[in-house]
Structure formats: structure tokens, C-alpha cells
Amino acid sequence: MFGNERGGVVGSSTYWRVWEEVRLFALPPERVDSPLAGRPYDLRHACITRWLNAGAPIAEVARRVGNSPEVIHRRYHGCIDGHGEAANVKIAKALEEEGDTE
Template sequence: MVNPAQARALLDAVTQVGRTRGPRMMAMFACVYYAALRPEEASGLCRQNCDLPAEGWGLITLEKARPQANKRWTNSGETHDERGLKHRAKDDTREVPIPPVLVAILREHIETYGTAKDGRLFRTSKGRPFSSSAYSAVWQEARRLAFAVEQVVSPLAARPYDLRHAAVSLWLNAGVPPTEVAQRAGHGVDVLLRVYAKCIEGQRARANGQITKALEL
């Protein structure tokens, strides 16, 4: 999984792909990394779902997703129009706090490209959703720009979805409680710990230190 520096390099590289395609997609990829959105959730994001203050953390309230028909992009390969959030009731929502860096990226994106009539943030210059083939092509070109040759041929961030894996792993390794990570990522805690168990291995010394401090209170 990419580290934060590699993720930033990839996002920067996305803006260098094509005259308009990459720049219009960068903020969407940023949502996958900084908010751990599923790509289909990022694709369906609307302005009314975003609280973007001038300073500090913001908030995304997810309502609908737009899955794409490409396994390299969606992680599922299913094709749908708008639908409810994964693992949730049809009309359920999910609140995801977003860091200032993503707030700034989204504010700049909206200022530059505006929104569709329905409030959608991410679309082509003609107002259409990006195709899965367009996502994949831009992502692979960004990897070639950002990575060394040996990294390009490796599985490192092979799919946009891998940015979500990197985000969830980062949160867990930063010490965010699994219950909070699961809520933000839209996972069950049991699924979260099963899928991401390896990323929190090697934390025994840190855990021992935390317990020691707690016992001294």
C-alpha cells in the first residue's frame, strides 16, 4: 500500500495526465484516499453532501453511490446507476469527517469546474460521468509518471481502489479506534479487522506502552 508521500505524488501525477481529464479527476481520487470513499461513492458525490469550511476539518455525508463497470475501478465489477450505500439500508447515510487538505482540494475543484445541475462534482467537460476506461487509463498513466519502473510493474496502488485500502490502513496504524475507522469507512468492525489485520501487526510494543501509561494513572 502507498504511504502518504506516494499518495500525494500519485495525485499530483493525475493532474499531469491529458489537458483536462486528469485535472478534472484528481479531486475524486483524493476523496478515495483522504476520506476512504469507495470509488463509486466518490463518483456520486454532490455539493450538497459536502460541508467545506474555510478552515479546519470538513464533513462528507454520503447518500448514493455510482458503481462503475470495471473491476480495476470498482472492486466489484457490478454495473448500476445510483443506488444506496454498500452494506447499508436504501435510505441510510454515512458521515465521513475529512481533513483540511481534502477540504481545500474540493473547494478548489468546485471553484474551477463548478457542479452539474444535480450537484455532482465529478464529470466530463460535457457533464457526463467519467467512463471506467477513462479512470483506468488516467490512473495507469499517473502511476507511470509518479513511480519508478520497478514500482510500476509491481502491485503497488495498481487500482484506484487501493487508495482506500491505504487510507484505512493509515488510520488504523495511527491509532484510530477500529470502531471509528469502521464507521468512517462503512465497514463492519469484524470485516475491518479481518481484512486489515496484517496492517496492524508489529504494534505490540506500542500497545504495551499505551497500557503501561494507562496503568500509571
């Protein structure tokens, strides 16, 4: 993610120091002391949550991030609450369009 002055990869011993420095430039001043992007993993978590809340299928999100659908469902089940109702609306609409409402 970050390169050192010789063009190599930043070593793990300096990774967190670099992450903290980058946050100072990446975040608005009022958010620097917040937990926002406190860890690099937080960015991944935010991305997965955003995709799921946008309605992306769990299987597709899992494929993109290299997890199984089961892991995504178990870890992110809270952010996909309500998607069942949205799916019911889509199914009902499709059935109505096909004249199969009984």
C-alpha cells in the same frame, strides 16, 4: 471521481483508461510502471492501512469507510499487529498514574 467533457461522470467503459492517464500525471516518472495505485481501490486500502497504523481505533476507521469493525479487523489484521503491545503500555501508564499498580 472523474468528469467527462460534458461535465458528466465518466462511463465504466472508459474508467480504466482515464485512471491510467491520471496515474501518468499523479506519480513520479520512476513510479508509473510500479503497482502503486494500480487500481482505484488501492488508494482506499492504503488510506485504511495508514489510519490503522497511526493508531486510529478500528471502530472509527470502520465508521469512516463504511465497513463493520469485524470486516476491517479481518481484512487488515496484519497491519494492526503490535497494537496490542502499544495498548498494554498505555494501560500500564494509566494504572501507574492512578496509583493502581498492584
